[in-house]
Amino acid sequence: MGKMYSGVDLIEAVEEKHKDLIMCINHLWNIIDDIDTYSDMAKSDDKLYRGLTERRQKDRWEIGITTDGYKLNLHSIHKPPPKA
16 A cells, blocks of 8 residues: 555645646746736736737746647656746
8 A cells, every 4th residue: 555645745745746847837827927917017008018928928938848739748848947
């Protein structure tokens, strides 16, 4: 029989085993959150919103995900580069 975990221990074990994947999820979530913030910052300026959003969305490619436009290819996924 396998090791028994409490709820907190299980979460910590999963986080440790998948820490690079969790970093990627956080990276992608931060992009979405930033774009949401841009919508508040540029409510009356669509050109500014589009510029900020177009620039930020490009960061999604930093973690190695590729796509054919329909399916995500996660075989080359890696943790995001450190922030400058």
